[in-house]
Amino acid sequence: MRIRATVAAVSGALALSAFVVPAAQADDASSSPSYRARAEQALSHINSSGSGRTAFRAVAAPPAPDVSFSNFKIAKAIKVGTSGSVSVAATYTLTHGADIDITSEDFANGPILYKGSSVDEARNMLFGEYPATCTATSATTADCKGVIEIDRSEDWLANSDAGTWSGGGLALTYSTRGEKVQGDLGKTLLQRTSKLTVNASPEPVKKGKTITATGKLSRANWEDGKYHGYTGQSVKLQFRKAGSSTYTTVKTIKTNSTGNLSTTVKASVDGYFRYSFAGTSTTPAVNAAGDYVDVTS
Structure with a gap:
């Protein structure tokens, strides 16, 4: 047993x-x-x-x-x-x-x-x-x-x-x-348990142009067995330059009423974007997998 x-x-x-x-x-x-x-x-x-x-x-x-x-x-x-x-x-x-x-x-x-x-x-x-x-x-x-x-x-x-x-x-x-x-x-x-996604686009993108980073923060609903968006939570958009191992915070935004995230930044160099959530007492911290963006001249 x-x-x-x-x-x-x-x-x-x-x-x-x-x-x-x-x-x-x-x-x-x-x-x-x-x-x-x-x-x-x-x-x-x-x-x-x-x-x-x-x-x-x-x-x-x-x-x-x-x-x-x-x-x-x-x-x-x-x-x-x-x-x-x-x-x-x-x-x-x-x-x-x-x-x-x-x-x-x-x-x-x-x-x-x-x-x-x-x-x-x-x-x-x-x-x-x-x-x-x-x-x-x-x-x-x-x-x-x-x-x-x-x-x-x-x-x-x-x-x-x-x-x-x-x-x-x-x-x-x-x-x-x-x-x-x-x-x-x-x-x-x-x-x-929490989940966090990110998508940075367009890919590739010219230097100086706008990159839009979208994503979603969701967490387990123990009562219906599904994941639902976690609303009103502060989430950091972070960037890691290609060849580096360190992410730095670009800006902090909040999830909307469905847990979705969206913000824009200017393209500068090749690298990875991710969203990072610090967690709460009821929901653990989580990082999205980095999304690579190729920046061209």
Whole structure:
């Protein structure tokens, strides 16, 4: 079975259907639990009451495992497109009671990502299908690494989910169904993948004549699975002289209501034009591939 990220809360009516575990699956989890199934059940206990979201029911839980998470590290930004899957690793230190055997099949733990002001009010969560792997560093500490994979064919993300997400940890004891969730361990950006194009024309062009550079800045729409123009964004037109490896900024313009770009410059020497976007918290930086223009006398 491949690793899969799972969304723990989704918009509107989808929220309940996304996290109802069929009875047969629940029964199977009690006798031969998978980490993903138990993680879903554990995280669905979190009560989310964000605007426009369906709250999870809080239920009484057995005593939590005696563990804590620290030194959480994850990529600063995660780019997510409209298809395929994206894997991201997280590392952290697990501190546990002397009575917990981290090598036991009865115990598992892993990293989580959540969107919201706190883990108790998370409106969306992601985690891996398999638990983290841990290496003991003392009788009560271990270095752990887990993988979260975001699968766009299965995992729901709203466009409003782009931006800052928080890291956390989840620990499970299968036999007692004990669970421990700890949040606010770190930050990352979940970003909608961007695309940028450029076309400089005419080609060739006489020195001193006008070159028109057109292009488009677009980004992934997680809700309809397409790319749409990113409006009102500042983008730099840059030029690299033939034989040079350095681009310099010629001017800065903004995308229009459909994400399109258009501006003019005077032809001087042979070289490459490109558009460059610095990025935002919700959308990563991107450079268009350089478009060569031959300038004649």
